Amino acid sequence: MKSIVYKSAQDVAAEDRAVPELAADEVLIKVAYAGICGSDMFIYQGTHPRAKAPLIMGHEFSGVIEKGHPTLAKGTPVTVYPLLSCGECEPCKSGNPHVCNTLKLIGIDCDGGMAEYVKVPADKVVEIPAGLSLKLGAFIEPVAVGVHAVRRSGYKPGDTAVVYGAGPIGLCVASCLKYFGARSVIVVEANPYRLEIAKKLGFITIDAANDDVVASVKAATQGLCADFAFDCAAHPSVQATLMDVIKVRGTAVVVGSYKKPPEVDLLKIEFKELTMIGIRVYERRDFEIAAGILGSGTIDFELMLFVSTPEQAPAVFQDLLKGANAIKMLFKL
Known part of the structure; x- marks a missing residue:
């Protein structure tokens, strides 16, 4: 074979x-x-x-x-x-x-x-x-990662979210958020090609290489910042703004796998009473939900x-x- x-x-x-x-x-x-x-x-x-x-x-x-x-x-x-x-x-x-x-x-x-x-x-x-x-x-398996991340995060329909990274997992997370009724999904990415795909999929986009990420998120959320931020990029630069783009008592979700442990500002977690959650792979139920999303034709x-x-x-x-x-x-x- x-x-x-x-x-x-x-x-x-x-x-x-x-x-x-x-x-x-x-x-x-x-x-x-x-x-x-x-x-x-x-x-x-x-x-x-x-x-x-x-x-x-x-x-x-x-x-x-x-x-x-x-x-x-x-x-x-x-x-x-x-x-x-x-x-x-x-x-x-x-x-x-x-x-x-x-x-x-x-x-x-x-x-x-x-x-x-x-x-x-x-x-x-x-x-x-x-x-x-x-x-x-x-593509059920990658979408299942997105399903698991959203389900575990505590997200509710109508919440707003920032997704770092427009690779396969980032776009799957963003797509699941959209499917589950997010008020707005903001995708942060430095690669022009991936930014264009994110735009075609209907997401608000921020150019990480040229835009002020925090200011752009505030502009897109009427100054409120987001309820959730999903780190699907696993790049050390994400930690510079991850805690700043979410509201007081917001939630940061680490989806991507870092090659080396990044520096995390624990004071921001403490002062804003933030929640940080880790995601690893998926559960069997996530596969069933992912298949339904793929078959829905909505994305x-x-x-x-x-x-x-x-x-x-x-x-x-x-x-x-x-x-x-x-x-x-x-x-x-």
């Missing part, structure tokens, strides 16, 4: 691999589309702490059942909930397996979906609703998606590393 294999730092290749053999309680999926995530870029650069070469990456993908599922027939459109939890630690036993103490992921800790076929545990298969394309089905998610072939993988990863103008790159398998 055709596969995209991580071989070493900045070295991926399209190779022919054997179709996986199934063990008990495993399902074989014929992959349609597989997306490149930020964690895949960490793997590509050789900086991911767990991923080991050779590895078929990919934890956000769609396809159809090939064989092995106890109830879903061959050809059923599916995606995969890629979290592998231990089931034994305190978070798992208390109903929070998505923050398992030893959390692993398909496509990081074992071979994933950047191949024509992938095997997964049967209980990780999620059926894609009728009418949702396999292309959009491969043009196609604006974010770009499709390439496995043979182009080496060039695609290099282009993304250099900052190519693409929001979410998918491989069509």
